[in-house]
Amino acid sequence: MTYQWFTIYNSTLFLKGLNVRDTYCGTIRKEDVDKTVTLAGWVFRRRDHGGLIFADLRDVTGLVQIVFSPEISKEAHERAGDIRSEYVLKVTGKVLRRPDETENPNLPTGQIEVYVSSFEVLNTCKVLPFQLDDEEINEATRLRYRYLDMRRPDMQKIFIERSKAYAVTRDYLLSKGFYEFETPLLTKSTPEGARDFVVPSRLNTGMFYALPQSPQLFKQLLMMSGFERYFQIARCFRDEDLRADRQPEFTQIDIEMSFVGREDVMSVNEGLIIALYEALKGKKPPEVPFPRMTFAEAMEKYGSDKPDLRFDLTITDLTSIFLKTEFGVFKKTIESGGLVKAIVLKGKTLSRKDLDVSVDMAKELGAGGLIWMRKDAEGLQSPIVKFLSDEEKSQMISLLGVEAGDVIFIMSDKPGRVSDLMGRFRLYIGEKYDLIDKSLDKFLWIIDFPLLEYSEEEKRYVARHHPFTSPKEKLVGFDGNYDAILANAYDLVFNGVELGGGSIRNHRTEDQAEMFRLLNIKDEEASDKFGFLLEALEMGAPPHGGIAFGFDRILMMFLGLSSIRDVIAFPKTQKGSCLLTGAPSRVAPRQLTELKIRTMTD
């Protein structure tokens, strides 16, 4: 499949008379020798040799060396002395083969150069706050002058790739019979899930819109309208604290389908992700179809619902070995329903200091402690080994398959907590001891999530995905074990990062009512918050389900970047401010008066 965006570089697309130039800098090759070209772009670097002046002229396609020589034009050469970095020029000149020994193999245009016969300064440029070819500039400075930051070729490449990704997404989904929609940005606040950004309504004093956390309810309504396949490249807003991979506004590829089950949604969307992967990475994904793992297995073996499979290092449950232990820590934990879990680090030599650092790290992660054991020719060495029976030691050695030189790390805590801690400790060890093969790319579907999870904060069960997710099997004869109900939900994980997730929804009123009952949401409350959806379910709602992918996150991962800000044109800082525009800011008192809003100070 070829895409149109490449053809922008094809000169046949120029509109005669409207363009200042007739050729793009980065496209000139030795085949163009002897042509007279008119270029337009920015002066990237200038090398003034007195008698001869070289400059690199850059436009969106790349750069080409231009030469000002008094032998071609005395006037141009003289005026060229005043040219400075980032001046905007229109130059006309002849393409010539570079002399022997002066070709630059590092440049696509390195075999030729353009001898300038005349030029025009379209605009001058102040001295920039940072050099465009400087690799390491403080991110705050880059964000303050984001338009300059994005003038850098590396950044341009990212946003050209981003544009390509939009096109691939639309192309793929349209070819699969999806229709593209837009849904409101000014909508109703939904109390479940993340904190809403809120927008006051002038026409309705004291009332507020919310910006959507996702188009969830609208896309379900579109299924009820009968469009059957919906997608949107949708902006979403969540007023929560930020991270390297989280922004307050971000873009999702939002998808919903009717008359489908889990497998349909997963296979269509696996196709989309493969198309994006191929377009951005220029190669096929290593394993197709993507492997799958249940949530239970992921938590058990990797201590995470988004395991990074680029390294092995799985977690082993040792609880059964220590059921009758005399070792106080394990004994107490197990008696109160906790578990003992271990990972084994093989083939690395750890000093006593390394081990101490590991213990500190575990505590930093929030663990009560970390026990290490080293296997040598004599047996297991550890500060706690004297508390363990020979039986326990030999069982551990055989269950974990440890050999001389290996180190066992053990934690014990409440079941959910020890899994989570071990999962994060596993990532730390993987990173620290270089176990992660960064050349690998590992996709993984996680399926069979629990429908509900207990919220310590709210002291009740809440929907793990969202309250419209259907259970995997109909809730017949529910026995009160909330944790055991599985959801018809799925997440796509890539190298330990969640790219997206979705579910098959409840499409019958009674199933949705049952869900609200489980969540302990009363009828009135449900109808107040989601009444319009419940009503729609009663009017011939088809079975439906969907998924949403974090578009920015996909780009970040597939382009090998470590910050989501690098793939967003004008991102916000960790405190949600825009260093370029100065948002958020105070507004004029009149604006607040119109809205009948008074601000409080503490």
Add this chain to the structure above:
RNA sequence: GGGGUCGUAGUUAAGCCUGGUUAUAACGCCGGCCUGUCACGCCGGAGGCCGCGAGUUCAAUUCUCGUCGACCCCGCCA
């Protein structure tokens, strides 16, 4: 809400632990020289509220506290 790292010429950093001379370097900038450079080179020069505020001290870029800002993480968030 909590933990951590950082803030010094336009930029990127050193100096700070161990307080005291003119605050150092590279790149950039300005001037001069240079016809084969491509991170051009050579010579010369300018450029600092050491984030901000308080405290300790004879003396603070340096120590202490606060504050503002940037980044990373936990909580939070799909």
